[in-house]
Amino acid sequence: NKGTYKRADLLKMHSYRDAIRRTAGAYILYPGGDGIKDWRGFHEIVPGLGAFTLKPNRQNNGSLELRAFLKDVIAHFQNRASQRESYSFQTYRTFKSSDDNEVNELLPEPFGENRDLVPDETFVLVGFYKSEEHLDWIINHGLYNTRISDKNDRLNLRKEETEARFLLIRTHNETTTSRLFSIKRSGPIVLSKRDLIDKGYPSEPSKDYYLVYEIEKLQFDELRNKSFDVRLLSAYKKGRKSALPFSVSLSELMKAKV
DSSP, X not given: OTTSOOHHHHHHXXXXXXXXXXXXXXXXXXXXXXXXXXXXXXXXXXXXXXXXXXXXXXXXXXXXXXXXXXXXXXXXXXXXXXXXXXXXHHHHHXXXXXXXXXXXXXXXXXXXXXXXXXXXXXXXXXEEOOSHHHHHHHHHHTEEEEESBOSSOBOOOOHHHXXXXXXXXXOTTOOXXXXXXXXXXXXXXXXXXXXXXXXXXXXXXXXXXXXXXXXESOOOGGGTTOOEEGGGSTTOOOGXXXXXXXXXXXHHHHHTBO
């Protein structure tokens, strides 16, 4: 229509924006009089598509709305906590690595409250239990305790440990196990020796403090009845150190399925 933008022009803007790698928006100028048309890709001003009227007259040169828009864009790029900034970083982090990581096993679908269940960024704590009595206590109380430090080793609490979604445990002389549990989202807590004794811990705790996870029955059918060989995991250690907990991604764990 005369005096307004054309749909074909907007489609061209889509093409230009998609063709240029670092383009976050595309806009057209047209000699109309009905003001700015702004379509945001998400919540913020960038990325987006738009159309601006540019119709000079005696009162102004017709660029007021365009100037205001450019000021908004500059202000947006000064915001280092923007969604676009986070999106840009996540995109970089995803594609900077090689593409040889492949997992073809059946896994839970990442949607709804489990939208963040991405195999490479979902972590599994691999732990140890001392006896059948200890295993019964873990299951009955929904708690798993691990030493924070040993004589020669300390547990470095990275997000892989504090944000672990699953717990895989095995015992003495056991390298293949199917004992996989879900870890509750609240994260681990620190309990004292006295706290564990008060909860009916089956033996005398040897340390003053323990890191304790709240666990529950595995929530995903896709992960049930699977066995894993812990020797195939990159952080596995032999001998006395094999009892120390470590974490792996869900992707790596699935590659150790037997």
